[in-house]
Structures are given as C-alpha cells and as structure tokens.
Amino acid sequence: MLVLTRKQNESIQIGEDVEIKVLAIEGDQIKLGIDAPKSVDIHRKEVYLDIQNQNNEAANVSLDILELLEDKNKDR
DSSP states (O other): OOOOOOOTTOEEEETTTEEEEEEEEETTEEEEEEEOOTTSOOOOHHHHHHHHHHHHHHHHHHHHHHHHHHHHHHTO
8 A cells, every 4th residue: 555645735646647636634534636537436435335235236136036037947
C-alpha cells in the first residue's frame, strides 16, 4: 500500500485520468474531490462491497434457476 500525506487543496494523480484532491479537513473527516472519466465507477468501499454481494447473490439465484430448468428438461 502506498501511503501519502496531503494537505488541503493538494492532490494525487492516478494514471492520466484520475485526480483525487483534498477539499476540506474538518475534525476527523476529510472531503475528497475525485475527477475521473464517467466510465470509471466510484463508490464508497462499503457500497462497492454491497454491490458485489448483491451481484453474487443474483448470480447464485440464476445458477439455481438454471439447474432447476435443466433438471426439469431431463425429466421429459
């Protein structure tokens, strides 16, 4: 993991297309501004993990349905 120290109004650059800037520091919170192409999905980590879990659950349900359909077709 790369660890960087930044002050308010300072940025880090990720590749050519993504810039992360420290907009404000208020107590134990910082506000970040992220400039990235619209094609780049940006989520808080807990939201990203929730999306991944929901996608995995949906994929498992789809697999279960496919297996049921296969079993039903075998019985014919």
